[in-house]
Amino acid sequence: MxxxxxxxxxxxxxxxxxxxxxxxxxxxxxxxxxxxxxxxxxxxxxxxxxxxxxxxxxxxGREPDKPYSGNIALRVDPGIHRKASIMAGASGMSISKWIESQIERA
Structure with a gap:
């Protein structure tokens, strides 16, 4: 790349x-x-x-298309959503910050 x-x-x-x-x-x-x-x-x-x-x-006179906006549309199984919410809360983070930290680790 x-x-x-x-x-x-x-x-x-x-x-x-x-x-x-x-x-x-x-x-x-x-x-x-x-x-x-x-x-x-x-x-x-x-x-x-x-x-x-x-x-x-x-x-x-137009704005260039930006490669990454910082927004990710994510659809997951409700059970996974629940687990992510619990893990985020236990870590003292919002779901977005917790998911970001998991992606960063990967």
Missing amino acids: LEYKGYVGTVDYEPDDKTFHGKVIGLSMDGIHFEGASAEEFEQAFRDSVDDYLAWCAED
């Missing part, structure tokens, strides 16, 4: 055309794709694509 200015890109190799392909993940509205024939070219294409996207948003 690549990271630049808070954006994260995937890395895939296509042996048929001997190129690296990637996309920025975590965006809800826009798609950013890039490619390169070498690792250096690929990494530069990723950075250039993010910069181009941010410049395009600025020129268009």
Whole structure:
């Protein structure tokens, strides 16, 4: 994975055309794709694509899609919800903070 200015890109190799392909993940509205024939070219294409996207948003007068908002919609079995609530309370945390701590540990 690549990271630049808070954006994260995937890395895939296509042996048929001997190129690296990637996309920025975590965006809800826009798609950013890039490619390169070498690792250096690929990494530069990723950075250039993010910069181009941010410049395009600025020129268009719109806010860029942020890769992560900090909000996670989570649906679980009611029994798991109950267990999480009990564990959070026992730890002196809100459910959100407790789940965050569990993800951080993982």
